[in-house]
Amino acid sequence: xxxxxxxxxxxxxxxxxxxxxxxxxxSGLVGFFVVLRGQVFAGDALSHVAYAGALAALAAGVDxxxxxxxxxxxxxxxxxxxxxxxxxxxxxxxxxxxxVLGLGVFFLAYYTTHGSGSTVNGxxxxxxxxxxxxxxxxxxxITSAWIAAGLIVVLVVIARPLLFASIDxxxxxxxxxxVRILGPLxxxxxxxxxxxxxxxxxxxxxxxxxxxxxAAARRLTDRPWAAFCLAGALxxxxxxAGLTLSFMVDALPPSFTIMAAAAAEYVVSAGVSVVxxxxxxPGPRSLQSxxxxxxx
Amino acid sequence: MSDHGLTWNVVDDxxxxxxxxxxxxxxxxxxxxxxxxxxxxxxxxxxRQSFVGxxxxxxxxxxxxxxTYLGISAVAGYFAVCIVGALIxxxxxxxxxxxxGVGGSGEESAVIGTLQAFALACGxxxxxxxxxxxxxxxxxxxxxxxxxxxxxxxxxxxxxxxALALLVGLGRPLLFTSVDxxxxxxxxxxVRWVSTGxLLLLGIAAAGTSxxxxxxxxxxxxxxxxxxxxxxxxxxxxxxxxxxxxxxxVTWLGEGIAFFSPYPIGFWVTTLAFGAFLLAAxxxxxxxxxxxxxxxxxxxxxxxxxGGAV
Numbered sequence: 001x002x003x004x005x006x007x008x009x010x011x012x013x014x015x016x017x018x019x020x021x022x023x024x025x026x027s028g029l030v031g032f033f034v035v036l037r038g039q040v041f042a043g044d045a046l047s048h049v050a051y052a053g054a055l056a057a058l059a060a061g062v063d064x065x066x067x068x069x070x071x072x073x074x075x076x077x078x079x080x081x082x083x084x085x086x087x088x089x090x091x092x093x094x095x096x097x098x099x100v101l102g103l104g105v106f107f108l109a110y111y112t113t114h115g116s117g118s119t120v121n122g123x124x125x126x127x128x129x130x131x132x133x134x135x136x137x138x139x140x141x142i143t144s145a146w147i148a149a150g151l152i153v154v155l156v157v158i159a160r161p162l163l164f165a166s167i168d169x170x171x172x173x174x175x176x177x178x179v180r181i182l183g184p185l186x187x188x189x190x191x192x193x194x195x196x197x198x199x200x201x202x203x204x205x206x207x208x209x210x211x212x213x214x215a216a217a218r219r220l221t222d223r224p225w226a227a228f229c230l231a232g233a234l235x236x237x238x239x240x241a242g243l244t245l246s247f248m249v250d251a252l253p254p255s256f257t258i259m260a261a262a263a264a265e266y267v268v269s270a271g272v273s274v275v276x277x278x279x280x281x282p283g284p285r286s287l288q289s290x291x292x293x294x295x296x
Numbered sequence: 297m298s299d300h301g302l303t304w305n306v307v308d309d310x311x312x313x314x315x316x317x318x319x320x321x322x323x324x325x326x327x328x329x330x331x332x333x334x335x336x337x338x339x340x341x342x343x344r345q346s347f348v349g350x351x352x353x354x355x356x357x358x359x360x361x362x363x364t365y366l367g368i369s370a371v372a373g374y375f376a377v378c379i380v381g382a383l384i385x386x387x388x389x390x391x392x393x394x395x396x397g398v399g400g401s402g403e404e405s406a407v408i409g410t411l412q413a414f415a416l417a418c419g420x421x422x423x424x425x426x427x428x429x430x431x432x433x434x435x436x437x438x439x440x441x442x443x444x445x446x447x448x449x450x451x452x453x454x455x456x457x458x459a460l461a462l463l464v465g466l467g468r469p470l471l472f473t474s475v476d477x478x479x480x481x482x483x484x485x486x487v488r489w490v491s492t493g494x495l496l497l498l499g500i501a502a503a504g505t506s507x508x509x510x511x512x513x514x515x516x517x518x519x520x521x522x523x524x525x526x527x528x529x530x531x532x533x534x535x536x537x538x539x540x541x542x543x544x545x546v547t548w549l550g551e552g553i554a555f556f557s558p559y560p561i562g563f564w565v566t567t568l569a570f571g572a573f574l575l576a577a578x579x580x581x582x583x584x585x586x587x588x589x590x591x592x593x594x595x596x597x598x599x600x601x602x603g604g605a606v
Contacts, residue, residue: 040405041347044412091523094346095573098515102566105438105513109559126433130420204512205420208413215406253424259417263410 007247015141016133016254020239022148023200024209028235029155030193031214032228033186037166041093042079042187043210046194048097049075051203052104053195054128059107064128065140068195076191080184131202131255133243144196151192162186163224200239201255209235212262216269238262313555321444322508326547328449328456329504330517334543335463336501337522338536339494343474346519347408348385348495352502353518354412355381357511358419360436365426370436371451374503382499386492419511438562439510441554452504459500466493471532508547513562517543520569527576542572 007013034043049071057067108125127135136144155162165172165179173179190210197206213234217227242258249257303309313319340349356378363373423433435443463470473480473490481487505514521542525535550565557564 035403035406038405040409044409090344090346091341091519091526092577094350094515095520095523095570098513098520099566099570101438101512102516102563102570105434106559106563106567108434109563113558129433129437130417202420204416205413207409208417211406211409211413215403215410218403251425253420256417256421256424259414263414266407266410 007244011138012134012136013243013247015136015138016243017240019136019141019144020133020200020243020258021236022145023196024235024239025232026148026152026155026193027197027206027209028213028217028232029152029228030190031210031212031235032217032231033155033162033166034190034210035214035218036163036224037186039187039190040207040211041090042076043190043194044207045079045093045097045100046072046076046187046191047198047203047206048101048104049191050194050198050206051128052100052107054198054203055104055107055111055125058124059111064124065195065199068198069192072191072195073188074191076187076189076194077184080187127202128198129202129204130253131198131200131205133200133254134246136199140199144199147192148196151189151196155189158182158185159228201258205255205259208259208262209238212259212266213238216266219266219269219273234265235262238265309552309556313552316555318442318444319551319555321446321449322441322551323548324449325444325452326508326551327544328452329508330543330547331540332456332459332501333505333514333517334521334540335460335536336497337518337543338525338532338539339463339470339474339522340498340519341522341526342471343494345498346515347405349498349502349518350515351385351408351412352378352381352499353506353511353514355415356503356506357436358415358422360506360511361419361422361426364432365422369447371448371507374506375451375455375500378499378503378506379496382495383492386495434560435510437510437512438560439506439508439513439565441551441561444507448507452507455500455504459497459504462493462497466490466497470494508561509565510562513566516562516566516569517547520566520573521546524569524573524576527573527580542569546572 008017031043034040050068053067053069053071054064055067056071057064060067111124126132161172161177162182164175165177165182169179193210194203194206197209200206201209214227214231216234217230220230221227238261239258241261243254245257245261246252246254313323337349340346356374359373359377360370361373363376364370419436423436434440469480469485469490470493472483473485473487477487501518502514505517509516522535522539524542525538528538529535546565546568550561550568553564554561
């Protein structure tokens with residue numbers, strides 16, 4: 001275990017832990033609302049946009065992160081304003097976002113043939129797709145932590161009305177909650193989170209960090225605020241476990257270990273909830289959790 | 297592919313394409329895949345199961361990457377993992393039913409999302425374990441026209457024929473079940489078996505399509521042509537035919553353009569499919585909006601078949 005003690009003395013591990021912890025906490029907290037509002041597919045869509053945006057920025061010779069955030073936040077806002085509930089069917093969404101990903105491939109090829117990226121192309125592409133948290137610089141880690149902190153503050157400020165609006169939009173609107181603004185604002189936060197998480201675990205895997213801890217937390221508790229905090233904690237735990245495991249076993253890339261830890265959290269908590277449900281005689285409480293709805 | 301120039305002589309261009317063995321293979325594979333994906337895709341759209349199709353294709357990626365890592369052919373990896381994945385999804389209580397597309401509860405889609413991310417992470421693990429395979433990553437994810445071997449075409453042909461035979465055998469009960477599950481059940485259609493059989497077909501189609509478009513872009517052939525057809529006609533037979541034709545045109549044009557341009561097939565196929573879909577959606581919108589009589593009929597998802605014979 002000497003390796004473990006020395007782990008945090010490496011600067012690259014310090015950066016990874018700083019960026020990873022902030023990104024994971026943000027993803028877990030945002031993920032709680034994503035799952036609650038049934039917007040996992042929107043999160044999936046935004047991850048495709050993150051890929052296309054990052055490679056478009058590379059092709060245009062701009063900083064990769066600029067493309068990431070500009071694309072994801074803009075599309076998040078657009079989804080929020082245009083897409084009413086159940087407006088588009090899955091075939092439309094799927095076709096559109098396959099094309100967005102296809103555009104990303106186009107920018108990748110353009111970047112390879114025209115840009116400065118002919119030598120580092122393979123790496124840039126893999127970095128955007130699957131992240132490279134061990135390669136993150138100190139400056140980038142600090143920026144990422146500040147952005148995550150800012151987004152978490154915004155999320156906590158809007159959390160109460162957002163919860164109300166997510167559970168019963170009609171009543172919330174009647175009580176004067178600005179439902180029409182909250183929806184797009186939240187999707188903009190999801191977009192920014194997608195941009196943040198792409199740098200850590202990659203555009204293709206950020207969905208796991210959004211969905212798995214939140215789904216696990218919902219399995220473990222019926223109380224919304226407890227689930228909200230638990231989702232954040234579970235995401236951070238998955239990040240730490242993943243980073244540590246990847247540090248100890250050279251062959252395992254961090255993105256894989258983080259996803260494996262997050263998926264394991266869900267499997268374990270699903271098992272726990274099944275055992276618990278068997279132990280308690282069926283009553284109104286377990287019926288309520290089986291229906292998957294909350295009544296605050 | 298800048299070493300072959302595009303001329304204004306179309307016949308000459310086509311002769312140029314066919315003078316390369318890899319292009320002949322790519323076109324053969326693309327044709328088989330387009331026919332299967334177009335036909336099965338029609339039912340995917342009808343049953344709103346495109347998210348399941350996407351999941352199966354994504355699961356195929358670690359299958360292919362793992363097979364390559366172990367030194368087995370990637371084709372075997374695609375088919376084995378996609379078929380096993382289809383059977384697992386069929387065993388889940390709700391996922392086999394029609395309509396389990398995007399929606400369902402938040403948790404159901406969260407689980408699917410987690411599964412997809414984990415599958416992709418596993419694929420990435422195999423790719424990084426197998427050093428020097430990194431250039432193959434784009435091929436697995438986004439497709440290629442250069443890497444189709446003769447044996448791969450043979451496997452695709454056999455799988456495609458099996459899938460089409462199954463689809464023909466399953467066709468009428470499948471259509472009935474997809475349009476109205478409850479009535480079909482009441483009439484004695486074995487809904488559960490039909491759904492499982494269809495998921496198996498979907499697994500085969502997703503595995504085949506992945507080999508042309510890559511795991512991430514299967515929507516281009518599996519969903520977009522069928523969604524386009526569904527906006528043009530309400531009649532099932534015509535819809536399936538139209539879907540196959542669109543898939544074929546998209547594949548042939550995509551492979552042809554990719555041959556002459558420096559940009560990969562994944563981009564061209566998704567762009568062409570998306571363009572066709574946009575055109576059909578615009579046409580649909582204008583006939584709905586301005587009430588032009590003489591369109592192809594009502595939207596297929598809102599209509600029930602006449603009669604009810606199985």
